[in-house]
Amino acid sequence: MTTTQTYTEETTSVTGLSVRVLRGGQGPSLVWLHHSTGSVGWLPVHEKLSENFTVIVPDLPGFGQSDRPVWARHPRDLALLMNRVIDKLDLGPVTLVGGGLGGWIAAEMATMNDTALSSLVLIGAAGVQPDEGEIMDLIMFDFEEYVKNGFSSDDAFTAIFGEEIESDLTTLWDFSREMTARITWKPWMFSRQLVPILAEMETPTLLIWGELDRVVPVNCGELYQKHLANARLDVVGGAGHLVELEQPDETAAKITEFASG
Amino acid sequence: MFIGYFTERPYQDPNSGYFGATGRGIEDLSLSNADYNPKLGADLYNRYLDEKVYAEEMGFDGLMLNEHHSTPFCMGGVMNVEASILARITKKAKIVLLGNVLPIWEDPLWLAEELAEIDMISRGRLVAGWVRGTGRESVAHNSQPPFNWDRFQEAHDFVVKAWTTPGPWRWEGEHYNFRYVNPWARPYQDPHPPIWIPGILSRNTVDWAAKHRYPYIMLATDLEPTKESFAYYAEKALEYGYEAGTQHNGYLFKVHVDETEELADEVGRKFVQGPSNPFLEGNQGSVQANLQNLPGMTSRTAVLPTVKSFGAAFARGRAADQAKIGGVSSEQADQDEQEAGDALGSYNSQKERYTIITGTPKTVIPKIKHVLETLRPGSIFFWDGDGAMTHEESMRSLKLMGEEVLPAVREIGKELDLNSPFEVDPATNLPILSPAD
Numbered sequence: 005m006t007t008t009q010t011y012t013e014e015t016t017s018v019t020g021l022s023v024r025v026l027r028g029g030q031g032p033s034l035v036w037l038h039h040s041t042g043s044v045g046w047l048p049v050h051e052k053l054s055e056n057f058t059v060i061v062p063d064l065p066g067f068g069q070s071d072r073p074v075w076a077r078h079p080r081d082l083a084l085l086m087n088r089v090i091d092k093l094d095l096g097p098v099t100l101v102g103g104g105l106g107g108w109i110a111a112e113m114a115t116m117n118d119t120a121l122s123s124l125v126l127i128g129a130a131g132v133q134p135d136e137g138e139i140m141d142l143i144m145f146d147f148e149e150y151v152k153n154g155f156s157s158d159d160a161f162t163a164i165f166g167e168e169i170e171s172d173l174t175t176l177w178d179f180s181r182e183m184t185a186r187i188t189w190k191p192w193m194f195s196r197q198l199v200p201i202l203a204e205m206e207t208p209t210l211l212i213w214g215e216l217d218r219v220v221p222v223n224c225g226e227l228y229q230k231h232l233a234n235a236r237l238d239v240v241g242g243a244g245h246l247v248e249l250e251q252p253d254e255t256a257a258k259i260t261e262f263a264s265g
Numbered sequence: 266m267f268i269g270y271f272t273e274r275p276y277q278d279p280n281s282g283y284f285g286a287t288g289r290g291i292e293d294l295s296l297s298n299a300d301y302n303p304k305l306g307a308d309l310y311n312r313y314l315d316e317k318v319y320a321e322e323m324g325f326d327g328l329m330l331n332e333h334h335s336t337p338f339c340m341g342g343v344m345n346v347e348a349s350i351l352a353r354i355t356k357k358a359k360i361v362l363l364g365n366v367l368p369i370w371e372d373p374l375w376l377a378e379e380l381a382e383i384d385m386i387s388r389g390r391l392v393a394g395w396v397r398g399t400g401r402e403s404v405a406h407n408s409q410p411p412f413n414w415d416r417f418q419e420a421h422d423f424v425v426k427a428w429t430t431p432g433p434w435r436w437e438g439e440h441y442n443f444r445y446v447n448p449w450a451r452p453y454q455d456p457h458p459p460i461w462i463p464g465i466l467s468r469n470t471v472d473w474a475a476k477h478r479y480p481y482i483m484l485a486t487d488l489e490p491t492k493e494s495f496a497y498y499a500e501k502a503l504e505y506g507y508e509a510g511t512q513h514n515g516y517l518f519k520v521h522v523d524e525t526e527e528l529a530d531e532v533g534r535k536f537v538q539g540p541s542n543p544f545l546e547g548n549q550g551s552v553q554a555n556l557q558n559l560p561g562m563t564s565r566t567a568v569l570p571t572v573k574s575f576g577a578a579f580a581r582g583r584a585a586d587q588a589k590i591g592g593v594s595s596e597q598a599d600q601d602e603q604e605a606g607d608a609l610g611s612y613n614s615q616k617e618r619y620t621i622i623t624g625t626p627k628t629v630i631p632k633i634k635h636v637l638e639t640l641r642p643g644s645i646f647f648w649d650g651d652g653a654m655t656h657e658e659s660m661r662s663l664k665l666m667g668e669e670v671l672p673a674v675r676e677i678g679k680e681l682d683l684n685s686p687f688e689v690d691p692a693t694n695l696p697i698l699s700p701a702d
Contacts, residue, residue: 146555182411182561189409
């Protein structure tokens with residue numbers, strides 16, 4: 005890459021744990037929570053969003069370059085920490101975006117702290133038990149194979165990650181799933197304690213789901229819509245679970261339009 | 266010298282297709298139990314119990330059982346049931362459990378009670394042994410792999426306390442919580458049954474076993490890495506302030522004895538046929554690498570040199586996976602498949618490396634001597650009757666072992682001064698006086 009880096013890297017802390025944060029762009033704050041596979045870094049969707057927002061991309065506690073809270077046993081524990089991080093960063097009203105496991109954590113954060121949020125965006129979010137089918141179990145897959153399942157097709161995966169996966173990336177995925185396995189296990193990738201409180205949350209919420217999501221069924225998006233007080237479901241044609249990787253510009257446009265509207 | 270007998274109790278079903286060189290390949294945790302035939306299961310459980318009784322009759326000191334889950338290569342999912350039956354139908358032999366998979370127990374109090382009952386029914390013949398289990402076990406009983414090691418240690422501490430500290434008391438641990446611990450069953454042996462730790466891979470576990478002065482039993486590993494592991498145990502023992510001896514080292518290895526060399530080879534090849542352990546070199550199955558390497562199960566720096574020996578098996582699993590997703594050329598995949606199916610080549614190679622010993626008593630004894638001289642274990646286990654071996658073949662071998670091999674091996678043990686944990690107490694390094702003394 006020869007282009008100028010458009011974001012900065014900083015470290016903050018919560019309960020004595022260091023949290024790495026990438027920051028870029030200008031405008032109202034947007035915090036982006038990564039999937040269970042960890043943060044790959046500053047993505048094209050972040051770049052696009054940074055035209056309209058100050059985009060904050062943390063490594064969730066225990067993932068990537070952020071210290072592990074050894075006591076954490078549930079995504080709600082990370083939600084508690086991340087709410088403290090948002091308060092500490094003094095970001096003003098925040099558009100909170102999360103994908104997959106990050107989406108679940110974002111939903112948990114919103115139920116505790118919705119006055120801090122101007123809007124919430126959940127992309128293929130885990131956290132609720134589907135009526136039909138199951139949330140895909142990453143434990144039963146080789147982690148490369150699992151990431152592949154995040155795409156609408158193997159070609160879409162190869163288009164982004166190439167034929168040969170860099171070892172840094174596979175190390176990140178391997179490492180990330182350890183933290184994931186520490187905070188969600190029984191039941192896998194959802195909580196029976198989340199749905200009952202969703203109705204209390206009035207933050208405007210956009211639910212973005214790839215129509216071909218093989219990891220978190222679109223049905224989960226429908227359930228979020230049903231249980232949240234103020235939510236809209238946008239099913240994206242042709243995309244898999246990782247909508248923001250397959251269609252970064254479209255995803256950024258949807259978020260920008262929603263958050264500005 | 267302590268000599269035990271072991272078989273993994275494979276689910277041998279010629280009709281299922283998971284059998285023999287012509288059968289379907291076995292990929293670990295990919296088989297449906299729709300094919301399980303309980304009538305056949307009944308025959309096999311009874312067969313394996315009968316063989317254990319005969320092994321005792323033939324003079325073995327110990328009858329070893331192990332535990333795996335959701336797999337046809339080992340029928341010992343609930344080995345405590347088998348152990349309970351052996352406690353009643355055998356008279357002298359130790360019942361050696363290597364081992365219960367501690368971290369997958371949600372209720373270790375129940376385990377403490379079961380083992381105490383087995384110890385009482387057998388009138389003090391239980392040897393408890395505990396393992397962390399492979400990924401297969403964590404998946405099968407849905408135990409969180411990142412906490413596997415912590416749970417192992419906490420469950421151990423809890424069970425030992427439940428055996429030794431009069432109740433009632435309360436346990437508020439990190440992974441286990443009990444408001445009333447007061448089991449109405451206490452172990453027959455005082456203060457509790459011996460604890461032996463079997464293993465293959467983990468440096469952590471060797472260190473931990475050395476710290477507790479528990480005998481460490483290497484399971485069918487190559488001689489050189491086994492030696493290295495014993496050396497690591499000894500090194501750790503010195504750090505903990507004592508000198509490790511033969512009483513701290515045990516070794517399980519494959520031995521089949523038969524009437525002629527030809528027959529021994531013919532039957533010995535069956536070690537690597539049928540639904541045998543996919544971990545083991547040359548067999549018909551393949552492991553799923555990702556299931557054996559669950560997130561957080563083993564830290565990357567905590568791996569013993571034996572990992573090298575398993576490289577081939579893991580590579581095979583991965584190559585097959587890669588072939589499926591197009592990551593490996595089809596020629597390479599063909600070659601891998603051919604090697605995986607080449608049980609005979611693998612059998613010969615393992616014979617050369619002493620990890621499989623087959624022959625008549627005359628040829629087998631010097632080979633066992635070589636193993637004993639190389640490793641100096643105070644306890645050994647002969648692993649026989651596995652893979653595709655029949656009951657008749659197992660019994661024939663047991664007979665010859667009893668009549669000719671065991672007496673000779675005991676003499677070698679004396680010559681080499683190989684003391685078992687029943688001769689020299691691993692906790693104190695002091696001689697244990699037998700009732701006759």
